[in-house]
Amino acid sequence: MFTNRAEKLFVWVFFPLALLMPLLLEQNTFYVNKLATILILSIFVMSLDYLVGRCGLVTLGHALFYGLGGYLFVMLTPEYEAVNFWVYTFYVLAIASLIALVVGFIVLRTSGIYMIMITLALAQMCFYFFSDSTDFGGNDGVFIYIKPETDVFGLSLFDLDNPVHFYYLCLLSLFNVLLFFKLVMRSKFGRIVDAVQENPERTTALGYNVFHFRLASYVIASALGAYAGYLFALQYGFVNPSMLSWQTSGTALVMSILGGMGTLYGAILGTFVYEGLHYGFEHLTENWMLPMGVLIILMVLAFRHGLAGYLESLVEKRK
Amino acid sequence: MQNKKNRLRNLVTTCATAGLISAGAAIAAEPVKVGVMLPFSGVYAALGDAGRNGLKMALQENTAQLHGRKIEFLEMDTEAKPERAPELASSLLDKDKADFIIGPVHSGVAMGMSKVLRNKDAIMIIPNAGAAAATGPLCAPNVFRTSFSSWQPSYPMGKVALDAGYKKVVTMSWNYGMGKESLDAFEESFTAGGGEIVKKILVPFPKTEFQPYITDIAATAPDAVFVFFAGGGAVKFVKDYAALGLNGKIPLLGSGFLTEGTLEAQGDSAEGILTTLHYADNLDNPANKKFRQNYQDSFGKPADIYAVQGYDAGLLIAQAINTLGGDISDRKALIQAMESSTIDSPRGKFTFSKAHNPVQDIYLRKVEHGENQVLSIAAQALEDPARGCKL
Amino acid sequence: MDITLFLFQLMNGVQYGLLLFLIASGLTLVFGVMGILNLAHGSMYMVGAYLAYYFVNTTGSFGVAAVISAIIALLLGILIERTLIIRLYRRNHLDQVLLTIGLIFVFNALQSLLWGNDPLGVTVPTWLDGAIPLTDMIEYPVYRLFVSLLCILIGIGMYLTINRTRLGMLIRAGESNRDMVECLGVNINRLYTLVFATGVALAAIAGIVSAPMVSVVPGMGEHVLIACFVVVVIGGMGSIKGAFVGALMVGIVDTFSSIMLPQLSSMMIYILMAVVLLVKPKGLFAH
Incomplete structure (x- = not known):
């Protein structure tokens, strides 16, 4: 499954360590929550990484789905009634996929910088829709008062209000998403998607409809982006239009480029490094933007293929 | 850095105090x-x-x-x-x-x-x-x-506007919670006293291209305008309002944030604006x-x-x-x-x-020579209605 | 809407559009010639406004302050291109995006360190501090007309430079074929430095002339950045003419939608862009 040496190394170090983290942190609520947030972001960034790095579809509107994941849940659920987590996960994924199908149909007609801009435009429209709305809390955001239950046939598997349980849900989700993308890429579908990115004309000549493969990829990535947003909304029970802002899309893109485009596991690396630096610098100085910006610039200059690329070159050297 | 130094100093001083005062020493250490x-x-x-x-x-x-x-x-x-x-x-x-x-x-x-x-x-x-x-x-x-509460500084302005004889007022703010709540509070007291809101303008937040809206206000020609803006947006609005020549023609009323921390940047264009707020510099x-x-x-x-x-x-x-x-x-x-x-x-x-929430006086202020001068107390010991609070 | 009001609003729209054009022109120039998407372009607008504020207060003259600020911006552009951008020409476009986002962070932090976070204002220079009465209610400030005129002049200047001079020929050639220009014995690196610095200076000039009309505040660059992208994409990336038309369209549509379709006004420029891209997927005047 994990063929690349650096990737194998990363997966074997990261996931066992992540499994142990809540124990090492002695269940300190904040750190467990913070790590869960980063895991959620990693899912979001990974879905973007698949789209940008694997399919060559650059978007600056991925936050559209992140925010939708949260807002769909708010719109679907009754305010004071616990709903079933699995059922609503399905709803959110299904509706987000449908929306992605329509959005993809529009945006995939363009490419390059124009696609960047049209995705941005659609996300901004959605941002203003929720920001101006009176029904969904407007600019101040909206609460989710009661978290879903996780019963399956009357058996409660875990408690979403328990930070450690929630952490493991996020970790499991991240692992599954990574595995899923790996499987997709190894399948025939994935190989054609690769071919589409390498050489669209040739793929068309071979009799494949490039548009269909792009659209399918777009729907998959968008639905998983929405899933990340749904988890984020559930974590603290708070949804705000800023989830849909272009800054959210931009930051995710930064994390993905930083990690190494198209490597998937690089998305986890990029997210953790970016969030770690942010956390470190903001506790160090009020002007955290200065060291943050300088370090981003230095990393772009130093790493040709992101952090994952750097890791690979290290592993290769040892070999 | 500052924090670390402070912490060290705190530690030394708390140790010293703890040594001197035996009672409550355990608390003082923390x-x-x-x-x-x-x-x-x-x-x-x-x-x-x-x-x-x-x-x-x-x-x-x-x-x-x-x-x-x-x-x-x-x-x-x-x-x-x-x-x-x-x-x-x-x-x-x-x-x-x-x-x-x-x-x-x-x-x-x-x-x-x-x-x-x-x-x-x-x-x-x-x-x-x-x-x-x-x-x-x-x-x-x-x-x-x-x-x-967003209600407090704006509610008393309705009465001020009525007392000044204004009947038709245009209200304007950014389209977000604080802005909308401020306009509602003004409207509540203004319409209760017989005033009429002839137009309510909500500008997408954080847009600051106010010129079209101000032109529209001029065309409507109300008795006065009531706005909520703060910070950089307040500076831009007041400058645009004056630049199009409306200052002095259609009185500008506002929740006090319109002229707080912004007067220096607004310069002459803020002269004569009436605002209500729970504070004034002088x-x-x-x-x-x-x-x-x-x-x-x-x-x-x-x-x-x-x-x-x-x-x-x-x-x-x-x-x-x-x-x-x-x-x-x-x-x-x-x-x-x-x-x-x-x-x-x-x-x-x-x-x-x-x-x-504070129960406080709300002052009526006017900008004169780059300062918010208090004219009177617009509402004494005003308490927020706290709608929906069950405490 | 009666005809006078319509004309006023049209004037508002054109004025906003011209200012957008000035900011966007640098963005589209840099992208068209060098293929670089400079997300820090908005920061340069902010830098211009803050420099203008600083030098107006130290020199007391808006004219002098404007010239000094523009020169500093030009030098800043050269510095950024020579030390950073130059290392990324042979790299992925996304690396350039990341680098310019890093620059946004740096400039935001420097602004906060150097000038603090209070909203600042610049007074209109006295020789332009008049107003032309249009009706008994409304007057139009001379300074804003002056800025519009300046934007038009700069636009014409750019158009003539690109289409009528040897430098313009090289710029046009550089857009289509970098190696070709090098073969002609032209130092392409110097050309790139010049173009990038000009782009930065244009954004800064827009910031300088805006300073007396707006509030000089942290984050002011990020608000204009998105609007500029919309302008540039509507016009077609790299086209100065396109940026001009796109800017006027955005300015006018935004102005009229604010008044006539207030519920949709926040989304209107994005709807405009989406419609344009659906009809012309590469913008109105793409090469």
Whole structure:
């Protein structure tokens, strides 16, 4: 499954360590929550990484789905009634996929910088829709008062209000998403998607409809982006239009480029490094933007293929 | 860096005090942890800076009230990003075990904070954000506000407008919670007295291209205009209003934030604007004089409303600690002490309502020679209706 | 809407559009010639406004301040291109995006360190501080007309430079074929430095002339950045003419939608862009 040496190394170090983290942190609520947030972001960034790095579809509107994941849940659920987590996960994924199908149909007609801009435009429209709305809390955001239950046939598997349980849900989700993308890429579908990115004309000549493969990829990535947003909304029970802002899309893109485009596991690396630096610098100085910006610039200059690329070159050297 | 040094100094001094005073030594060894969640970068950074300055100044001036307890500040930059608010609040609550959490400026951030902090062990003191919900439907025993509810500064203006003989008014604001709530409050008192809102303009936030709207106002030719804008947007609006020549032709009324911390940047274009607010720079009371002098000396610039509100949050903490003799471990007693306190604020004395919002005088001010001059008290001891609060 | 009001609003729209054009022109020039998407372009607008504020207060003259600020911006552009951008020409476009986002962070932090976070204002220079009465209610400030005129002049200047001079020929050639220009014995690196610095200076000039009309505040650059992207994409990336038309369209549509379709006004420019891209997927005047 994990063929690349650096990737194998990363997966074997990261996931066992992540499994142990809540124990090492002695269940300190904040750190467990913070790590869960980063895991959620990693899912979001990974879905973007698949789209940008694997399919060559650059978007600056991925936050559209992140925010939708949260807002769909708010719109679907009754305010004071616990709903079933699995059922609503399905709803959110299904509706987000449908929306992605329509959005993809529009945006995939363009490419390059124009696609960047049209995705941005659609996300901004959605941002203003929720920001101006009176029904969904407007600019101040909206609460989710009661978290879903996780019963399956009357058996409660875990408690979403328990930070450690929630952490493991996020970790499991991240692992599954990574595995899923790996499987997709190894399948025939994935190989054609690769071919589409390498050489669209040739793929068309071979009799494949490039548009269909792009659209399918777009729907998959968008639905998983929405899933990340749904988890984020559930974590603290708070949804705000800023989830849909272009800054959210931009930051995710930064994390993905930083990690190494198209490597998937690089998305986890990029997210953790970016969030770690942010956390470190903001506790160090009020002007955290200065060291943050300088370090981003230095990393772009130093790493040709992101952090994952750097890791690979290290592993290769040892070999 | 600063924090580390402070901590070291705190440690030394607390050790010394503990040695001298045998009683209560165990309590004195532990500093009171004050978490600060304000924006220090981005559009609202100026407000965050001022609030923090005021807070620290109040606690420094009143060390005598702290019964030997030291204060440890834990600062978080909210960047005015609502989606980060729950995480940062949780960091202060769960990781740092803060006793008090002061913040925020932005109403969206207030919502996110309140989601995490309501009914928890830490006391949340809001030094600015006016969102009605915070002391309305979302009010909680441990949530206090030393600033205002969005309703308070705008409601009295309706009567002022009626008294001035204005019948038809255009209202205008950004399309977000604070703005809409301010316009509603004005409308409530203005229409109750027989006035008419001929047009209500909501500008997408944070857009500052006001010219088309102002042209539209000129075409409507109302008796007066009532607006809510703050910070950079307030500067731009007032400049545009004057640049198109409306200043002096159609009177401009506003919630006081229109001319707070912005007068220097607005220059002559702000002359003659009438606003209502719970503070004015030149209020004639000893607390205000002392406050303004000290603030100028400490930070090298004049204090504004945001500094006052932070300062009062500090006074509230100091007084509560004093009332309880330094032991704030019993949160019920602490909340009771805070509820019943009277704050001798630079804005004049104020108390707290059941919903923990200030009961305060609202002043009518006019901009003259680059200063907000107090004309009269527009409403005495005004209490927010706290709609939806069950405290 | 009667005809006078319509004309006023049209004037508002054109004025906003011209200012947008000035900011966007630098963005489209840099992208068209060098293929670089400079996300820090908005920061340069902010830098211009803050420099203008600083030098107006130290020199007391808006004219002098404007010239000094523009020169500093030009030098800043050269510095950024020579030390940073030059290392990324042979790299992925996304690396350039990341680098310029890093620059946004740096400039935001420097602004906060150097000038603090209070909203600042610059007064209109006295020699332009008049107003032309249009009706008994409304007057139009001379300074805003002056800025519009300046934007038009700069636009014409750019158009002539690109289409009528040897330098313009090289710029046009550089857009289509970098190696070709090098073969002609032209130092392409110097050309790139010049273009990038000009782009930065154009954004800064827009910031300088805006300073007396707006509030100089943290984050002011990020608000205009998105609007500029919309302008540039509508016009077609790299086209100065396109940027001009796109800017006027955005300015006018935004102005009229504010008044006539207030519920949709926040989304209107994005709807406009989406419609344009659906009809012409590469913008109105793409090469």
